[in-house]
Amino acid sequence: GNRIEDDQSLEKIKKALIDAVDGGGGEVKKDILDHVEYTVARSRFSFDDFEAYQALAHSVRDRLIERWHDTQIHFKKKDPKRIYFLSLEFLMGRSLSNSVINLGIRDQCADALKELGFEFEVLAEQEGDAALGNGGLARLSACQMDSLATMDYPAWGYGLRYQYGLFRQVILDGYQHEQPDYWLNFGNPWEIERVHVTYPVKFYGTVEDENFNGGSRKVWLPGETVEAVAYDNPIPGHGTRNTITLRLWAAKPSDQIDMESYNTGDYINAVVNRQRAETISSVLYPDDRSYQGKELRLKQQYFFVSASLQDIIRRFKDSHSNFDDFPEKVALQLNDTHPALAIAEVMRVLVDEEHLDWNRAWGIVCKIFSFTTHTVLPEGLEKVPVDLLESLLPRHLQIIYDINFDYIEELKKRIGLDYDRLSRMSIVEDGAVKSIRMANLAIVCSHTVNGVSRVHSELLKTRVFKDFYELWPHKFDYKTNGVTQRRWIVVSNPSLSALISKWLGTEAWIRDVGLLAGLQEQAANVDLHEEWRMVRKVNKMRLAEYIEAMSGIKVSVSAMFDVQIKRIHEYKRQLLNILGIIHRYDCIKNMERSDRTKVVPRVCIIGGKAAPGYEIAKKIIKLCNAVAEKINNDPDVGDLLKLVFIPDYNVSVAELVIPGADLSQHISTAGHEASGTGNMKFLMNGCLLLATEDGSTAEIIEEIGEDNMFLFGAKMHEVPALREKGPTLKVPLQFASVVRMVRDGYFGFRDYFESLCDKVEGGNDFYLLGYDFQSYLEAQAAADKAFVDQEKWTRMSILSTAGSGRFSSDRTIEEYAEKTWGIEPCKCPF
Ligand code: T68
Structure with a gap:
């Protein structure tokens, strides 16, 4: 890396050069035409709106890449504490308009296009959405990335590069139908494929005891390896040169060829099986509400967690030899419980691969994780069946058991033998289906648990995580959401x-x-x-x-x-x-x-x-x-x-x-x-x-x-009592009469709507539509x-x-940076 030297005067020269390149529509116009010819491979005398969009996008991408390189080199040189934002979902939407505005080249681009006979707004419409997420949680991650970049924080986002984003909704005869969102069909100019940034991710297999220094230690012998390939999405800040990375992982078959299956002669089947690895990153789960213990979902979670941590640890080891410095250099943010396996994975790497002793590794883990929860309902919390975890990640299950054992012993000393409470607070849930409570794991192992609004945080403290709040009041905080x-x-x-x-x-x-x-x-x-x-x-x-x-x-x-x-x-x-x-x-x-x-x-x-x-x-x-x-x-x-x-x-x-x-x-x-x-x-x-x-x-x-x-x-504190009243709750006449219209088939489809009407009448009105109707x-x-x-x-x-x-995410991110992550801006000089 010799692009940026320490010398101040060099910086000035560089700034002048950059201004010369960014300024004026002429440069942009030339770049667009070059990309029409060499990237889109069309004639520069004849190209349509979509092709013009592609060429423009590539011209913008070139500028993004320059800033992004400089930022990464600057981060490397300064080696500040970094924040790693782990999220299974990012809803980025379109990138063109956002990029040119943050880069400050919106007008140059529009002028250049005008000279070529195109209109910026029309081309911007050509872009499809990157819809790698469900709803609020995923869009929040996107807003926060924009703020992290704009405020010059040394941040990385890590997630999954789904081949199919959130389904497309088509309405036929008034009914929702889902269609696949194969968003990469026409290429994606906003990502950079890093064919050399790959890591093996392992699954299944067994755990054996191995003699070591007179004692014994655990060795995981995995049964399957999948390769994770990095795709980097540069995220430009506004009014700054800083451009950070959203690194999304795609699954590819591993190069570690299983000679056995090739030698048995079934070549075709061996290739087909190999190819199946790609399914891990193929599709986003479209459910934003309930957790189902599906193996593929768990695989996705571990896949992105494992690849991200290998990347983070490699970067750390590039310039540090002692893991005791890890908490001074690394903050890991868990966006909901979806990446919570990262906790067990860090323990596994530190203990099994780096050979730290358990207590030292645990001391590190306790300092690096922070957890934000986005739900109110206990039903929304993830519970991974133990059987599933045992088969997919046997070593991680052992580690979680060990964490739980130490934690419960500690807990007994704190709260005594209150078995109801101990069992509620345990990471492991005993029951018909024994399972791992991911939220409990995240709370036990994080230094901070954030809610997303003040009211939410009150609910966490008084209901959902009451037991934990009473034990560790200092862990609980909130950072009210914001948008960019x-x-x-x-x-x-x-x-x-x-x-x-x-x-x-x-x-x-x-x-x-x-x-x-x-x-x-x-x-x-x-x-x-x-x-x-x-x-x-x-x-x-x-x-x-x-x-x-x-x-x-x-x-x-x-x-x-x-x-x-x-x-x-x-x-x-x-x-x-x-x-x-x-x-x-x-x-x-x-x-x-x-x-x-x-x-x-x-x-x-x-x-x-x-x-x-x-x-x-x-x-x-x-x-x-x-x-x-x-x-x-x-x-x-x-x-x-x-x-x-x-x-x-x-x-x-x-x-x-x-x-x-x-x-x-x-x-x-x-x-x-x-x-x-x-x-x-x-x-x-x-x-x-x-x-x-x-x-x-x-x-x-x-x-x-x-x-x-x-x-x-109804106010929040009134809701429980109102629910208690059930069928005796007074409901206005107008409510009964509009529900009757639906029931009577005034809008058709009588039978189909019956169960919907049942949901809000006769004591079943859990969400209090009837009660709130009048004031509505x-x-x-x-x-x-x-x-x-x-x-x-x-x-x-x-x-x-x-x-x-x-309600700007700039404010939210500043609060996280100061109070939760302990990071500081690291501004790339112009
Ligand atoms: C939303 N949660 C909250 N979840 O509902 C919303 N869940 O109140 C809040 O403003 C927002 O998060 C940001 O904090 C979600 O969007 C999901 O999308 C989701 C996805 C998978 C599994 C569970």
């Missing part, structure tokens, strides 16, 4: 972005989002109001066009755009939303003509995927489409009410929908949403929230005040009333954006 304003304002809402910069007189808020608070002073300024409404209208028009193109439904931009987009779950209560829409429809139908002029026109937009095996969630999608069919084709209601189900909701759809929303719904039953991050994206874009006091909403209220949003519903309708009525007063609405909208500063 780079993607969620600058990339997705360029006109709002320009407006904000104009009124604040600076673009500095893009890196220092607290500055948005400066808009508060202008919240009553009529000139700002006018421009604000104009921007919002343009975004609504863009969304209206999309809706018409997708569904053929024409919507009026003067109506209120009311949006609920997120994974479909009973607890997120899309059904409450739909029942509310049915109520609204029924009211309009039963109204005197003369009264209809008072109705605030609405376009209700719902989008989201249901896990393929989640029957009730799929019925909710069908109900939404059945109700939409009825309402949208009723000339009697016309523009007063429309309902649109947006198919295949993903990051790119969110980027389009959020800026165009007037009102957004975050209406989970209180105590169920760990945080929620969609609410933050809408807030930043000046969309008003209609919400329950759940997850991070409680903190949003503190920032913008309850007068600037529409709150409703009142909140909706308050939203209507506010919308009529456009001045009031605009003020609330401005105050929403102005108060969103706390």
Whole structure:
């Protein structure tokens, strides 16, 4: 590495050179044409939008790679403590716009393209989403990578390079169908294949005792080896040269050829078997809710954990010879329990391969891991059947048993022989199916356990992990989630972005989002109001066009755009939303003509995927489409009410929908949403929230005040008592009547919807739709009333954006860096 020398003057020369290269559309234009010819292999005189996109993407990639190299060399030279972010899921979405904006070359690219007869926006649309994740957890990882890069932290993301991302949702006759997302079909310019960065990952086999220094030690004799190949995805920071790495692993057959099977003569079968190794990284599990003890899932987890740790340890050993320094140089972040096997793997490597004694290895492990949980429900916690672990990773099971043994002995000394509590807190669960509680493993072995919002953390301390909190109160903390304003304002809402910069007189808020608070002073300024409404209208028009193109439904931009987009779950209560829409429809139908002029026109937009095996969630999608069919084709209601189900909701759809929303719904039953991050994206874009006091909403209220949003519903502390009441709980008549309409087949499909109706009636209403219905309708009525007063609405909208500063992932990451990881920025000189 001799690209960057210590000499200051060399740095200056380099900066001048970089400016010369980055500046001006001329260079970019030449690069695009070169890539058209040599990378895309088309004539530079004739290429289409997709080919132009590819050539542009490669031109941007070249610039990314330069910065990325410099950053890696700089990190290596400085050797700071690094944070390794282990996550089984990253929802990156598209990369082009984000990259050119973070690199500061958006305008050069657009100019160069114009000269070539192309439009930047059109080309950006050519890119498919990288959808290597399910929902909030995975998108959070992506936002945090952006913040880590922007704030110059020495960070690495590690994950899996699935060949099939989250399934594509197709709606046929109103039903969800899943189609494979073979996203690599047309190549992926945003990754760099590192054919030489590979590690063997082993599975199965047996553990033997081996004589050693007069004693004995364990030796794992694995039965299968798969090769992990690195694919590096450079993540550029904004306004910095720092460009960090998201390293995703793909499974390839191992080079260690099994001569035996080749010699038995069945060559074809031997090759076919070998090829099967690739299935490990082939497909993302689409379930974001319940854990099923599937072998392939466990294999995926260990595969990415093992490869990542080999990589991390190799990097450490490059410049260190003593593992006692490990905690000073390495922080490992477990994104939920999915990578928790890393704990056992570090123990195994240190003890079995590096021959540290157990206690020394354990001392190291206790200092390096931190764990963030994203769930509220005990059902959501992973439990790996012991039989499964024993066959796949026999040595790891022993290690987990040994950790548990020491820990339980220690625990007995602390809490005495309270066997109920000991068994609840044990890492090993005895029962019909003996299993490993991954959350317990993660808590026992991590120095910090973070929740994702304040309310979530309270729940962890008082319910889900109460026993642990009482034992180790100092371990428990929270870092309220945040989202990156780079993607969620600058990339997705360029006109709002320009407006904000104009009124604040600076673009500095893009890196220092607290500055948005400066808009508060202008919240009553009529000139700002006018421009604000104009921007919002343009975004609504863009969304209206999309809706018409997708569904053929024409919507009026003067109506209120009311949006609920997120994974479909009973607890997120899309059904409450739909029942509310049915109520609204029924009211309009039963109204005197003369009264209809008072109705605030609405376009209700719902989008989201249901896990393929989640029957009730799929019925909710069908109900939404059945109700939409009825309402949208009723000339009697016309523009007063429309309902649109947006198919295949993903990051790119969110980027389009959020800026165009007037009102957004975050209406989970209180105590169920760990945080929620969609609410933050809408807030930043000046969309008003209609919400329950759940997850991070409680903190949003503190920032913008309850007068600037529409709150409703049972409070978290009321929920358990309300559930107790069961069938005796009082439910408003309107609720019974809308459910009756569904039951009676008013929207068709009577039999199909029956079980859905059963879920919310007769004492089965676990998520309290009936109980909350009245206050939900009142909140909706308050939203209507506010919308009529456009001045009031605009003020609330401005105050929403102005108060969103706390919900940037920059703030979250800074808190993690300082309080949990103990890392510092390491800025690559320009
Ligand atoms: C979400 N969790 C939380 N899980 O539901 C949400 N789970 O409240 C929170 O804002 C967000 O995490 C970020 O903290 C998820 O998205 C999953 O997607 C998931 C995936 C696999 C297994 C379990």
